[in-house]
Amino acid sequence: MNKVVTRFAPSPTGFLHAGNYRTAVFSYLFAKHTGGSFILRIEDTDTARSKKEYEDNIYEALAWLDLRSEKTYRQSEHKARHRELLEKLVAENLAYVSKEEVKNEGDREEVIRFRNPGGLVSFTDLIRGEITTDVTDLGDFVIAKSFDEPVFHFAVVVDDSDEGVTHVVRGEDHISNTPRQIIIQRALHLETPQYAHLPLILSPDRTKLSKRNGARAITDYRDLGFLPDALFNYLSFLGWNPGDDREYLTRDELIEAFDISRVQKGSAIFDETKLLSVNQHWMRQLSDEDFLAKMMDFVNPSLSIDSEMLGKAVSLLKERSKTFGEAREMLSGELSCLFEQPCLDKERLTAKELPSHPRMTVLALEGLLEPLKSLPEGASPEAVKLTIMPVANAEEAKEKGGRGAVLWPLRYALSGQEHSPDPFTLISILGKEESASRIRKAIAILV
Ligand code: GLU
Secondary structure (H helix, E strand, O other): OOOOEEEEOOOOOOOOEHHHHHHHHHHHHHHHHOOOEEEEEEOOOOOOOOOHHHHHHHHHHHHHOOOOOOEEEEHHHHHHHHHHHHHHHHHOOOEEEEEEEOOOOOOEEEEEEEOOOOOEEEEEEOOOEEEEEEOHHHOOOEEEEEOOEEOHHHHHHHHHHHOOOOEEEEEHHHHHHHHHHHHHHHHOOOOOOEEEEEOOEEOOOOOEOOHHHOOOEHHHHHHHOOOHHHHHHHHHOOOOOOOOOOOOOOHHHHHHHOOHHHOOOOOEEOOHHHHHHHHHHHHHHOOHHHHHHHHHOOOOOOOOOOHHHHHHHHHHHHHHOOOHHHHHHHHHOOOHHHOOOOOOOHHHHOOOOOOOOOOHHHHHHHHHHHHHHOOOOOOOHHHHHHHHHHHHHHHHHHOOOHHHHHHHHHHHHHHOOOOOOOHHHHHHHHOHHHHHHHHHHHHHHHO
């Protein structure tokens, strides 16, 4: 078999979303699995709708996803070749120039129409099997608006052939275009590539994935702090799986495992919640050093961060964040107490105080100071828990619900936050001196 050549052929007429890039990922994986090559062709023949900012966004997104192409070009660079073959078809009477009335204006404009031979056209789709269409009803369809303005069907056919594309991997929305493109190939005596039409990608509400129902540009995921390999992993599972129970595969494992015959026919759902969990999985696989380095790319420079404390907080960040953007927010949100003194609100501090025990919060907090002293330096959260829980349990014995009356003010005194890690973890990270000092400050507010 000849070397496989696939291509990704986006039109730069808007920001491409995950569904579009899934096509790129499958096309890339298929080529790489067989040691073939992958081409990027920017389909910019629609000059009115193509925009440079969208084209640049495609380059940026593919670079971020590390989807490298052996060759990159714009379709418009092949204008001369398109013209040459249009002229050839017209000269051979396989296409003709037709003067047509422009709607409402009485003017006439020229278009180039393909002489459709009609009849049944069949091709074997690698995912859907044999597909047969009667092309008679298509009539003599337009293949160019002028010799310098080929339409999509014509330009695609010429370029795929010139680039030696062996496999056209594209979205299912193109199935109905394929028979048209095959009859153009036949008229030009070009080889018909193999086709693989990928299932659609839907939003969780089963409507087509689009900007309107929240589809983001792929570069938005970069800006939110996703790992490109996590997104790559997730996209490769939209309509495909390796046939075993693995869910998390590296890029090399995906290339190794990819098998186009395992692509499903039914549509796939793009679920951001699942994507977040895949991202979290890959974030957790990073070494602490790598994790912090990537997170620092997202840190607000005005935040002064104690690097020693950051080293201690990394396991909490890994446990609690699903993107680096979230991790960054935690530094100034629920984990800010590790880097700065909490601001305490008296009302919040006593929020769990029971009416039968007036001033019990002070007592509860005071009761923690002695046990804290007994802790060794660098005690683990488990060791802290073993020391603190008997105090909380003793409260509970006195009054139902009393445990919270100790643990809540303790956690709040340490963190100043509604949501924060548990107090044992906080004490373990802050150290017993700092923890005792925060507890004393809380007591001072109350008395
Ligand atoms: N430019 C077309 C699109 O963006 C893709 C053409 C193709 O893959 O054949 O939908």
